[in-house]
Amino acid sequence: MIKPTPSQTVGPFYGYALPFAGGGDLAHGGIVLHGRVYDGAGEPVPDALLEFWQSDPDGGLRGAPGSLRRDPVTGAIIGRHGLDFTGFGRVATDADGRWMLRTLMPGLPYISVCVFARGLGHHLYTRAYLRDEPGDRLLAALEPGRRATLMAAEEREGVYVFDVRLQGEQETVFLDFG
Amino acid sequence: MTQERISAEIADLHEAYLKEGVERHHAARDFAPYRSSALRHPHQPLVVVDDPEAAELTGPVFGVTDVTALDADLTRQHQGQPLGERITVTGRVLDRAGRPVRGQLVEVWQANASGRYLHQRDDHPAPLDPNFTGVGRCLTDDEGRYAFTTVRPGAYPWRNHRNAWRPAHIHFSLFGTAFAQRLITQMYFPGDPLFPYDPIFNSVLDERARQRMIAAYDHDLSVPEWSLGYRWDIVLDGPSATWMES
Numbered sequence: 001m002i003k004p005t006p007s008q009t010v011g012p013f014y015g016y017a018l019p020f021a022g023g024g025d026l027a028h029g030g031i032v033l034h035g036r037v038y039d040g041a042g043e044p045v046p047d048a049l050l051e052f053w054q055s056d057p058d059g060g061l062r063g064a065p066g067s068l069r070r071d072p073v074t075g076a077i078i079g080r081h082g083l084d085f086t087g088f089g090r091v092a093t094d095a096d097g098r099w100m101l102r103t104l105m106p107g108l109p110y111i112s113v114c115v116f117a118r119g120l121g122h123h124l125y126t127r128a129y130l131r132d133e134p135g136d137r138l139l140a141a142l143e144p145g146r147r148a149t150l151m152a153a154e155e156r157e158g159v160y161v162f163d164v165r166l167q168g169e170q171e172t173v174f175l176d177f178g
Numbered sequence: 179m180t181q182e183r184i185s186a187e188i189a190d191l192h193e194a195y196l197k198e199g200v201e202r203h204h205a206a207r208d209f210a211p212y213r214s215s216a217l218r219h220p221h222q223p224l225v226v227v228d229d230p231e232a233a234e235l236t237g238p239v240f241g242v243t244d245v246t247a248l249d250a251d252l253t254r255q256h257q258g259q260p261l262g263e264r265i266t267v268t269g270r271v272l273d274r275a276g277r278p279v280r281g282q283l284v285e286v287w288q289a290n291a292s293g294r295y296l297h298q299r300d301d302h303p304a305p306l307d308p309n310f311t312g313v314g315r316c317l318t319d320d321e322g323r324y325a326f327t328t329v330r331p332g333a334y335p336w337r338n339h340r341n342a343w344r345p346a347h348i349h350f351s352l353f354g355t356a357f358a359q360r361l362i363t364q365m366y367f368p369g370d371p372l373f374p375y376d377p378i379f380n381s382v383l384d385e386r387a388r389q390r391m392i393a394a395y396d397h398d399l400s401v402p403e404w405s406l407g408y409r410w411d412i413v414l415d416g417p418s419a420t421w422m423e424s
Contacts (some may be wrong), residue, residue: 001274004415005390006382007204008364009212011349013295017287017313018351040217053238053357061233065241068283068315075246075255088238112233114360119214121205121381123362124224125234137229146222166218176224177234177358177417 007122012047014116015092019049020068022079024091026052030104032159033111033128033152036097040167044097048117050164052089052101059107063087109133110150115164125175128152128162142173149173179213179339181375187211188380195383203387203415211377213338235417237357240283240317250316252286252328260310262291262329264405267393270322271352271412273359278322279414285351286314286326293332293346302334327405333372345372345379352412359416366392367408 010018037045055061064084071078080086091099103111110127129150132139139147149172152160165172188211195202207219227234248254253264271279289295289312292304296311314326331346347364354360366379373379373388382388390413399407 002272002276002413003387003390004203004274004413005361005363006384006387007361008349008382008391009205009378010351010362011364011378013289013297013300014287014349016295016297016311017349018285040221043217045218051360053233053236055233061236063237063239065239066243067238067240068244070243070246072246075248086238108233110233112357114357116362117218119212119216119218121207121209121212121215121219121378123360124207124220125358138225138227142225146225167220171220171222173222174220174224175234176226177232177356178226178228 009118009121010049010116012118014049019090019092020077022077024089024099024101025079026087026089026101026103027082027085028102030102030158031130032100032102033162034098034100034160035162035164037093037099037115037117037164038097038166042168044093045117045166046093046095046097048093048097048115050091050093050099051114051116052091052103052111053114054087054103054106054111055108056085056087057104057107061087105130109136113164115166117166120166124166125177126150126164126172127175128160130160138175146173181339181341184211184339184342184377185375188377192380192383202383205378205381206383209377209381212381215381234358235356237353237355237359240281240353242317244283245315245317249314250326252310252312252314252326255311256309258309260290260307260329264327265330265408266325266327266399266401266405267348267365267408267410268323268325268399269410269412271318271324271414272322273354273414273416278320279318279354280320280322282318282353282355284316284318284324286328286348288312288328288331288348289334291329291332293334304332304334330367338377343372343375345370345376350412352414354414354416356416359414361412361414363412364391365410368392368395
C-alpha cells in the first residue's frame with residue numbers, strides 16, 4: 001500500500017478558487033438544509049468551506065457531472081442544468097458562519113458533510129441526518145447525547161437546521177471511514 | 179510571539195511524535211504552533227463508520243462540462259502574460275493501491291509571483307498582477323495525470339507569529355472515487371529555506387510524510403526557451419473498502 005499525500009489546511013484564501021455560483025443549489029422545490037459552523041469558543045466560523053454529497057431521492061449514489069457547468073465562451077460557471085441530480089454541493093460560510101443548501105430529500109436518511117477551514121489541518125466528515133432510522137448503523141452506535149449532534153431539526157415543513165460545532169460542549173460527532 | 183518560541187514548540191511536538199512511535203500521515207488537527215488550530219479541532223475522537231453501504235464510499239463525479247480549455251493554463255487567462263518564472267506542474271493522482279484516479283477534478287489556487295493572493299483579505303503590501311488570477315482546474319486523464327502551466331508563487335508573510343513567512347506553495351484540491359478520499363493539500367518547492375520555520379508545513383508530524391508534499395524539479399519536463407518543470411504525484415488516502423474494488 002502506497003503512503004498517502006498529507007492533508008494541509010485550506011487556508012484563508014480559497015474563496016476566489018473553490019466556491020462557485022449556485023454551489024449550494026442542487027435542486028429547487030425540495031428541502032432546505034442550513035446552519036452555522038461554530039468554533040470552540042462558540043463563535044461563528046466565517047471562513048469554513050462545506051461540501052455535501054448525498055443520494056438521490058431513490059437512494060442512488062451515482063451522481064452526475066455538471067456541478068460546475070461552464071460557459072465555453074466566457075468560462076463563467078453557469079450552474080447545473082437541472083435535469084440530472086449531481087448530488088454534490090459546495091458552500092462557503094458567510095461572515096456570520098452561516099451556510100445553506102437547497103436540495104432534494106435523499107433516499108438515505110443523511111447528507112454527508114465535509115468541513116474545511118483555516119486552522120483545520122485535515123478536513124472533518126460528519127452527517128446531517130434528516131430522519132432517525134432505527135436500522136442506521138452509525139446512529140445505533142452512538143449514545144443519545146452525541147447522536148443528537150447529527151440530527152438536523154425540522155424547523156418548519158421542508159426546512160432543516162444543522163449546526164456544526166468544531167469543539168467543546170455539544171461538539172459534533174466527526175467520522176472516520178477507516 | 180517569536181519565531182524562536184514557535185520553532186521550539188514545533189521541535190517538542192516532533193519529538194513527542196517520534197517517541198509515540200505511531201505513524202501518522204496527515205496534518206495534526208491539534209497543533210498549537212499553528213495558532214488558528216486552537217479552537218478549530220475536535221476534542222472527541224473520531225467515530226469509525228464501518229458500513230459497506232455508506233454514501234461516503236461513493237463520491238461526486240465531474241466531466242468535460244465542468245472545465246474549459248484555458249483552466250489548466252494560469253498564464254493564459256488574461257490579455258497579457260503574468261510576471262514571474264513560468265513553470266509546468268504535472269503528476270499523477272493515485273489511490274493507495276497505486277491505481278490511477280481517472281477523470282476526476284483537480285483544482286489549484288496560489289499567490290502570484292510576488293506572494294500576493296487575489297483576495298480582498300490579503301493585505302500583504304506586494305503588487306497584484308493584472309494578468310494573473312491564480313486559479314486553475316483540470317480533469318485527470320486515463321492514467322490519472324494532471325498538468326498545469328503557471329508561474330512560481332512567491333513566499334508571503336502571515337500573522338501567526340512575528341516574522342512568520344509561508345514557504346512558496348500551490349494549494350491543491352482533489353477528488354477520488356469515494357467522498358472519503360477527498361484531499362486538500364499544498365505542494366511545496368524543493369529546497370525552500372522556509373520549511374523549518376513554518377507551522378503549517380510542520381503540522382505534518384512525520385518527516386517522510388512532509389517530504390511527500392514537496393515536488394521534484396524534473397529537467398525533462400522543462401520546455402526549452404519556455405518553462406521549468408516540476409513533478410508531483412498525489413496519493414489519495416481513503417477507506418480500505420475502496421482499495422478492494424476491481
